[in-house]
Amino acid sequence: QLQLQESGPGLLKPSETLSLTCTVSAGSISSSTYYWGWIRQPPGKGLEWIGSFYYSGSSYYSPSLKSRVSISVGTSKNQFSLNLTFVTAADTAVYYCARQGLRGVGFWGQGILVTVSA
Amino acid sequence: DIQMTQSPSSLSASAGDRVAITCRASQGIGNDLGWYQQKPGQAPKRVIYAASSLQSGIPSRFSGSGSGTEFTLTISSLQPEDFATYYCLQHNSYPWTFGQGTKVEIK
Numbered sequence: 001q002l003q004l005q006e007s008g009p010g011l012l013k014p015s016e017t018l019s020l021t022c023t024v025s026a027g028s029i030s031s032s033t034y035y036w037g038w039i040r041q042p043p044g045k046g047l048e049w050i051g052s053f054y055y056s057g058s059s060y061y062s063p064s065l066k067s068r069v070s071i072s073v074g075t076s077k078n079q080f081s082l083n084l085t086f087v088t089a090a091d092t093a094v095y096y097c098a099r100q101g102l103r104g105v106g107f108w109g110q111g112i113l114v115t116v117s118a
Numbered sequence: 119d120i121q122m123t124q125s126p127s128s129l130s131a132s133a134g135d136r137v138a139i140t141c142r143a144s145q146g147i148g149n150d151l152g153w154y155q156q157k158p159g160q161a162p163k164r165v166i167y168a169a170s171s172l173q174s175g176i177p178s179r180f181s182g183s184g185s186g187t188e189f190t191l192t193i194s195s196l197q198p199e200d201f202a203t204y205y206c207l208q209h210n211s212y213p214w215t216f217g218q219g220t221k222v223e224i225k
Contacts, residue, residue, distance in 0.1 A: 047154075047162065047205055049214040060212040063119065096161055103168060104152035104209040108161040 002027040004097050004109035012116050018084040021074050022097030022109060029078055030055045035100040038071060038082045040093040041111075048093075052100050053080065087116045120144050120208050124217025130225040135196045139220045141206035143187045150210035153182055153191045156219075157202045165204075166191060196222070 008020035022036070029036050037052035051061035053071040061069050065084065074081045084091060092115050099107040121144040131137050141151065149169035154162040164173045166182035169189055179194045193200055201224055206217040 046219045047156075047207075047216040049207075049216065052212075052214075062213045100209070100214075104150070104164065104207055104214075105154070105162075106164060106167075108163075111161050 002099065002107050004099065004107060006095060006097050006109045006112040008112060008114070010113055010115060012087050012114065013118055014088055014116060015086055016116075018082070018087050018091065018095075018114055018116075020082045020095055020097070020112065020114070022080050022082075023074075023076075024078045024080075024099075027078075027099070029073065029080055032056075033101060036071075036080050037098055037100050039096045039098055039105070039108075041096070042090075042093045050082070050084075050095075089116050092116050119213055120147060120211060120215055122206055122208055122215050122217040124206055124220055126220060127218060128221040128223060130223045131196050132225045133196055133198055135225075137193050137196055137222060139191045139204055139206075139222075141184075141189045141191075141217045143189075143208055143210075146186045147208045147210035149185045150208060151182075151184070151189050152207050152209070153180075154205045154207060155200075155202045156205065162205065193222075198224075 003025040005023045035052040038050040053059040068085045070083045094111040096111045097109040098105045123142045151169045153166040156162040165176045170182045181192045183190050203219050203221045205219050
């Protein structure tokens with residue numbers, strides 16, 4: 001059964017860079033069928049799509065985050081990462097990694113809470 | 119960007135009730151829409167894909183309908199485990215966009 005697991009620091013200071021890793025088990029991020037991406041949810045609020053990347057290299061990002069965000073293959077096999085620069089309190093959220101495809105988002109990680117506070 | 123307008127934002131219902139949640143897209147998206155259920159402290163879970171196809175393992179009391187710009191999620195007989203927040207997601211074009219969510223509460 002496919003599993004996704006987010007990891008990374010849970011507390012950042014304003015202006016720092018958020019870096020998260022998603023480890024994929026029982027699946028391959030080099031699959032030609034799926035995109036891999038990130039979605040976030042501020043506490044008590046709704047879901048926000050951050051972006052997707054395809055192993056071959058193409059990527060798509062939310063226009064509101066595009067200047068600060070990048071999603072790419074991770075440093076280890078079957079990992080991908082999220083980088084978000086110059087974070088503020090507005091970036092405090094639960095961040096989910098996810099497998100995305102022709103049917104939308106099919107699999108989600110459990111989520112990781114990232115808090116931005118001085 | 120395609121805007122997804124979801125209504126109502128919340129509803130109160132009793133077990134056994136039939137409930138319907140609607141999403142309207144700001145432009146046509148074919149059937150590139152999914153519905154997701156989220157319970158507190160959990161990741162969302164897809165219940166409907168391609169607007170009207172039931173996700174494997176999801177009870178048949180859940181159904182989806184619509185295409186183009188108007189979509190509906192219906193729960194035919196609400197069960198205690200169905201009380202949650204529901205979101206629609208359009209994946210027709212980037213950026214993908216979610217509806218604002220509908221919280222289904224116990225009356």
